[in-house]
Amino acid sequence: MEIDFLIIGQGLAGTALGYRLEQLGQKIVIFDLPGSNNSSRVAAGLYNPVTGRKMVKSWIAEYLFPEIEPFYQELEQITGREFLTKKKIYRPFLSIEEQNEWMGHSSDPKISMFIDQIFTKSQYPELRDPYGGVLLQMSGWLNINEYLDGMADYFGDRLHAREFNENLLEKTSGGWRYENFHSKNLIFCNGLGALKSRFFSYLPFAPVKGEILEVAQDFDPDFIVNRGVFRVQLSKGIYRVGSTYTWHDLETGPSETAKKEILGKLLEVVHVPVESVKSHKIGIRPATKDRKPFLGKHPIKDSVYMFNGFGAKGVSLIPYFSKMMAQYLVKSHPILPEVDIARYFKYI
Template sequence: MEIDFLLIGHGLAGTALAYRLKQAGKKIRVIDQPEANNSSRIAAGLFNPVTGRKMVKTWKADALFPVIVPFYKELERITGSKFLTEKAIYRPFLSIEEQNEWMGHSADPDFEVYLKQIYSESQSEFLRDPFGGVMLRNSGWLNIRNLLDAMSSYFEEELILEKFDESLFSREDACWSYKDLKAKAVVYCNGLGAMNSRFFSFLPFAPVKGEILEVKQKFTPDYIVNRGVFRVHLGKGIHRVGSTYTKHDLDVGVTNAAQTEILEKLTDLVRLPVEEIISHKTGIRPATRDRKPFLGKHPTEEGVYIFNGFGAKGVSLIPYFSGIMATHLLNEKAIDSEVGIARYFNYI
């Protein structure tokens, strides 16, 4: 069978890019690796325009955020499923100085589109926010598991449920041959699996382990709380809380240390006790050394590409960059050097 594109990996990155290529009329196949550690399926799913301990506008926010909601709503429309929740994010201030700094941001047109309101007083007796906080808009969360399940049905016969065996992958004439497929191009969207590829092992992945909890706890505001940990209400008094971040312990199992860390940070944020721990999950994120994703064509192998390395911010990054990558694949448009893998060709 002759196809245009073979995509390796059916996480959020592979799904988004496959959708854009299919919409462009291209014949595709997507190989899913169901037993692999799939960081997409356990990810928190937040999209948040202000991030980090210093509460700064996230990298490329003005390009990324206008695309996020329309893209996921389009996927909801074509699948008939619901997985996007637009929700304000409340970030408490840690000091008067921080409060004053954000009062200044309120007059800054660069921040206007992301600021819903700034508060100088606590917003709930259940929160530890004596200095108030900032309420953000253009934010929310994505149920990635529901999205991937819905898109699996959408792709139907285009989705191949099996482990990808790169040893069966060879160049024949102007195509790449894999079992009964002949593809004009192949795109590695398989997260950390690309680290072991003969094509992309030179790229400086920097895997990061993250753990999250789902807990039962009272206090269900109509916003996400995010400082130290995020707290997202899933319904029926159950909240997703997390996450940890470590580059050292990359074992796939959950840890007591991470559970303790999350619960302690939750206590610093919410005054109420946790009634029950519903679940504890972990995943290894395909982060990169410079925290920028990997997009582009292999320097010597014709028709071999990568779309990968989105780390913890995949929900925010992938709608925009899947459009950039699709344009590159379809029209050979150059990729910005900030995310193009050419920045690492000296490592080969």
């Protein structure tokens, strides 16, 4: 079978890019071993325009965030499933200085576009928000398992649920032969699996282990709480809470230390007892050394590409960058230099 692109990996990255390429008239096949996209499936799915301890605007959020909801809503339409929840995020202030800083942010158009409302007094007795807080918009969360399953059904027989064995690749004059497919191009979207590839093992991934909990807890406001931890409602009285970040002990499972850390931070901001912990999961995120994703063409090998390295912000980054990558692959449009893998060619 003659195809244009053979995509390795049907996580967040491979799913979005495969869809974008098909919309541009390209013939694709995706290989994905069930269970191999675990980092996508365990991810929280949160998209949040203001992040970090210092509450700063996410990198190029003014370009990224207008793409997020229209993209996932389009895929809800084609799959007939619901997996996107638009929800405001409430970030409590813990000092008058924070309050004043955010009053100043409201005059900055690159930040004010994400501000729904600023409060100068506590909004709920259940929350630790003595100086009020900021309610952010253009935010919410993606049910990643529902999304990936729905898109797997959409791809149908273009998705092959089995391991991709790089050793079986054969170079041809017009591309690559793999099993009974002849593809003009290869695209690696397989997260940390790319570290085992002979093509891209030189790239500086910096894997990050994250742990999240699902807990039973009262207090059901109509927003996501985010201060030290995020708290996302899954159903009545059930919340996903996280996350930890560690660059060590990547091979170990869920830790009691992380569980205590998450629960401690949760109870610092939401003063309501946790009735029970329903689940405790880990994921190893395919983060990169400079916290920017990897897009682009292999410097030596013909027709071999990378679309990977989105770390903990895949839900936010991928709608925008999948469009950029598809336009690059099909129409030779440029890639943003900050994400082009050419920045690491000197390490080959």
